Structure formats: structure tokens, C-alpha cells
Amino acid sequence: MSIQENKFQAIISHAKEYGFVFPSSEIYDGLSAVYDYGPNGSELKKNIRDYWWKSMTQLHDNIVGIDAAIFMHPTTWKASGHVDNFSDPMIDNKDSKKRYRVDHLIEAFADKLKEQGDEGEKKAGDLLAEMDQLLAKDDYAGLKQLIETNKISCGISGTCNWTEIRQFNLMFDTKLGSISEEADTIYLRPETAQGIFVNFLNVQKTARMKIPFGIAQTGKAFRNEIVARQFIFRMREFEQMEMQFFVRPGTQKEWYNFWKEERLKWHLSLGIAKEKYRFHDHAKLAHYADAALDIEYEFPFGFKEVEGIHSRTDFDLKNHQEYSKKKQQYFDNDLDENGKPYGNYIPYVVETSIGLDRMFLLILSEAYEEEMITKDDGTTDSRTVMHIPAKIAPTKLAILPLTKKDGLPEIATELMNDCKYSFKCFYEEKDAIGKRYRRQDAVGTPFCVTIDHQTKEDQTVTIRHRDSMLQERIPMSKVKEIVLAAIQ
């Protein structure tokens, strides 16, 4: 475990040192649980996003994309259930410093009452009924009163020395409109999915989609996590890559299983070992789901969720129909077993939702290696190498003239100009060649090409492979196609 923890620390340091991830606003001591992506990080993140986007919208002809706004009409979040389910009243015991969710605290007390026979059973029922009423009214003073009159105590300290009840709202809000008194409160979206749901009919009609079909979207989402830690794993501002797949009611289970397998295939297509992944089925389901699972990856700090597959039923569309008073129905012309069209219905939804930042951390965790190598003369040496899959590596090709004289930089520049329209290249003529190789290893560049004096004679160059460190002599004219073949 401690080796793994050290590895995680090493990855965080490496990420900062080589321009992948910086703490946000670092010169002002940082902002907790917010991070910025540097030059290499922003390339890698973009490449992961593009790879996902392409696999969804280009390789599936029944999936189209949208880019909905972060700001949405406030009613959206009432319909989605987030306003009610996204805030929990909390209370702290002053002696034990333990924090409880108010409803959990009272429910636990009620469970104890129930064990005391019929009379306790009745008391517990009354208590819970009263709690529900107070919760519905957001009456925190009343809830505290309820705790005090029932002498509900802390399990650790045994005292009833409680703080005031406080509300932890997990959605960020802001004001729309410049004069704050007249402005409406709106939320920063806590998930991108609702932008897809409210556009369901717009997309279905304008892109002439037939069920089953999907809508994909990537974008920022915001959650006011009480504790946000573990580097970029849990951030307050993060990016999601979501796809909502609309299906005929009754077929959701089959599509749920389809996407479960399909999404795992996507992960494995990046060359990551199957053993690093596992499925985790949710026993306790969210308010909108009839089935849910996580795709978990073994991070240095244990198996954690990277992606979720949720069978969201018709919960969202049905609620949007109710709140907006706009029909969210789809007319299905396909014929059922009786030869009649399926007709009007509100589709069911299967969601795939992956955290881009988590995927980024997954790639870093998977790629990072401190390698011990034995040199030809028997001495040992170490190198830090990022085995980032070539197709998402920040830089694809480093072009290195062996020396900065004798016309070698000119030839290298020519190659650079030939390749830079096709993929991201990096040019460097400083320092010994070995040092330059190591620098490229550290940022995960899969290929280095060295131009030497022989290049002037026969137009060949040395191409050096990052993972194996093997070198081969190839015609300079082949460089572009070799790299292109590796990144597609």
C-alpha cells in the first residue's frame, strides 16, 4: 500500500513538473479541489475527449452530439430531482466532533425505538412522520427541537450537545441578470445529462433520429463536494463525457447490457489490461435508476469508479414533460408482433457517463513507470517513462537533429513542416541526444526521429520507439506514415 501511495505521490509530482496538471491559482496558495491543465495536460485531455467523441458519434451511426449550455432554466433541476435530492441537512456533535446527516441520525434513533416492542414501534412511526414533515418544510429549527425533545444523543460522545443544523447544498448557484436583487438564482449544472434530455425532441426531429438512438455530449459540470480530495479524482469543477441512449420501453435491460460491454471494450481498446477493470453493481439505486453499475479501475489508491452505466428509465423525460407541460413523446412507426406500430411513448434511457478527468488520471496511473534499465556496459540506469497510448499522447513525434550544425537542423525543419499538419510534433536541438530522448519519455512521446550526417547521404533517419527504446533506420519519407499508422 505504501509503495502504491508513493507511486500516486510520484504521479502527482510528475504531472506538475512536466506540465500536465497544476493546482489552480497556485500563486495565491491554490484553491482547494480545483486544478488546471498545463500544455501537455490540455493536449492529453483533448485527445482523450476526441477519442471518446469519435468512438461515440463517428463509429455509431445512431449517435449524434450536442453542446448544451452550462446554465439551464432553474426548473430543470426541480424536474430532475436535484433540488430535492442534492441538499442534505447536517448536524455536528460538539463533543465528539462527529457529523451526521439529520435524517440518518433520527432514523437510527427510530430503529432503536422499534426494538422496544409495540409502544416503541408506534413512537418511531410518529417520530419519522414528524421528521418527514419538517424536512419537507426545510424547518431546521423544528428538526433540532425534535432531536432535543427526544434526547437523541451522539453514538460516540453520548451527549446531546449539538450545533445548529446546516444545509449542505451540493449544487453551485449564481445569479442571472446584472442587478442582483432582481436576478434569478440559477445553478451551474451538476451533470450534463439534463442538457440532453431537454433537447431530446429538438435533436430527434432535426437530425431525423429513430429509436433506438443516442445523444452524446462532453462538458463541464460542478458539484460542491464536502470533501474533495485525491488530486483530480474528485474535483468541484470537472468534465463529463455522457451519452444518453433512448430506447423503446421494455428493451432497456438489453441495451444496458449492450452498453456495459461496449464501454468496457472502449477502455480495453486503449491497450489497458483487463485485470485492471471490474464492474460494480449498485445495490442502492439513485432516484432515477432501475439498474446501475460502475466501471471501476484499479487506481494506485484502489479500485474506483471511472464510468457509470445507468438505466435511467423514463424518469427524466417524464418529469420534464410534467414540469414543462410539453409532450416528450416519440411516435414509433416500427411494427410490433401484432403488425401494429408501437405508437406514442416516452422513451427509456440508458446512460453512459464517464469522468474525463478520471479517465485522464487513469491514463497517467497506467502510463507512469520508473524503469530500471541495464546498459550495455553492465551499469544500471533509471528512466521515468509515460507509456501513454500513441493515439492519445500529447506529442506524437519529436524531431531531433543530432547536432545543430552541418545543415542538420535545416533537414529536421523540413521534416517538421511536412508532419506538423498531420499530428503534434516537437522540435529540439539542445543537449545530448540521450537526454532529449529521456525528456520525451517523461512526457510520453511515442516516437523520436534523429537526423544525423548519414541523412545527408541517403535520406534515412533513426526512429526510436519509446516503450522498447529500440531504434531502426528508415527512409525519412516513411516517417509520417509510420506515425500516422500508429495513432489511428
Next chain:
RNA sequence: GCGGAAGUAGCUCAAUUGGUAGAGCGAUAGCCUUCCAAGCUAUAGGUUGCGGGUUCGAUCCUCGUCUUCCGCUCCA
């Protein structure tokens, strides 16, 4: 948010009982022209996290604060 630990150059770390900060690596410029980091020269880089207090004098003692790490609490 609570408890514990830590914070000195980009990184890793020094600095005697309190006497106003050094090294290695890295970076930059140049030399060398070398196919797997650690040849040579030079340069830059610090209000010791920040702010008070004690003291003639604080990196060191003390208080507060911020950040990070570990453990709790929350995570639709």
C-alpha cells in the same frame, strides 16, 4: 468542517544552544558534435507559505492564518 503531521530555489534536501540561507539535480546561454540522463564555462532563481508576538537579532521559540498529506464526516 474536525483531529494529527508537514511547508526553505522549479525538484530533493542542508543551515550548531536563535546570529539576516547553501548544495546537488533541473532551467537558460555558450563550448563540445556525441544515438539513450548526470563532459566544460557562465547566468538566473529565495521577503524561509503568509501575518502578528517575544528578542539587540527569528528558517529555528510562540500565536493566528493559508495550503498540502493522513484519518473521520458527505458523495444523487
